[in-house]
Amino acid sequence: MRILIIGNGGREAAIGKKLAEDRRVTQIFFAKGNATTEQIGKNISLTDNRELVNFAIREAVDLTIVGPEAFLVSGIVDDFTKAGLRIFGPSKKVANLEGSKAYSKKFMQEYGVKTASAQIFSSYVEAEAYLKTAQYPLIIKASGLAQGKGVVLADDKDEALKIIHDFMIAKIYGDAGIKVVIEEYLKGFEASIICFSNGKDLIPCIAAKDYKRAGNNHTGPNTGGMGSVAPSPEFTAAHEEDFRKNILEPTLRGMKDNYLMFSGFIFFGLMVTDKGCHLLEYNMRSGDPETQVIMPLLENNLLDTINDCIDGKDIELKFKDEKAVCLVMVSGGYPGKYQTGYEITNLNRVNQSSVLLAGASSKAGGIYSAGGRVVNLVATGASFDEARKKVYEDAKTIQFDYAYYRDDIAKF
Ligand code: AMP
């Protein structure tokens, strides 16, 4: 089998690594990949959907897997399907559940999916009037895709008015911010539930936990993820039951009613409060860095699981009874301004974890930092303590200027 994986993060490296263990997989292409994926397969620099379709035809690609939401929302699955190519992921219409927070909130409200109460505004004047008499704190979300930056906490009216001005008038995220969702602030812990969809059902993986804030003890700004663990020790069997009844099942009903069934990943971002699980968002893809801790624990053959989903066959997921930890080493300053271009040394001395490079590129025989999130270190163990020790010892070995990582990943 010849496979094409679209994306360039640690998530795509984790999926590629798992597939590369399968002897039936003869070639993996990554568009555009990174310094780890070039060791697993071949990186290609195409990013345009049409060019990717032509590449897949020319190279006789048997299966394409899409990582990032932007490709899905742009309709890459529709383009591949029209060309008769096999692809794992939702169509543009289905991906809109992630691409438009206004649409997904309306969907949740219509089907009784438990979520934060919210109002949707396309008119700045109406949003402004609402904020003048609202209770604070509130969460304000740009409806469209804003590279994970379009969700802001407003502590008071002045902050809120500035945010909607930035989003709706100054258009700092372009058209993504011209519609906003203003919602109740929920306090609790977050959990990420990644599911496989086979076109008939949504089959959940074990819950993962993403460490979103830049600083220790959940302080500092939200990032794309500073680390992750699976299974989430906070997410109990009772939470799982609550999730199935109040979030997963109504979602499935809504998807069936609206002809939104698909094959691919769907990932539920939950906030668990003392009133139970609430859905913050749908992601119509797998998570990063959650994928990095789910893949090493997944016992099923990934290629068979994906193919079965595409063919609409029933699947049953099995996970190892172990713990997985991912530590993300970033360029200091991330998610704000940071510097890149520094050589990453001692990668070959890492001996306890698996290294999945993300924002890193190779040139002239060396590997250099090239993004915010640079290195993912992933380890498993019988306990979180054991897995954590491995990633932190390896992190001490790896050197690059301005490297930074949290000290408290998997410390509970
Ligand atoms: P989203 O893209 O909607 O998942 O939002 C990104 C992040 O913002 C979430 O992972 C939470 O950390 C936070 N967030 C979103 N909505 C809420 C909410 N209603 N209450 C509290 N935090 C939220």
Ligand code: GLY
């Ligand atoms: N880890 C959160 C996400 O992938 O959106």
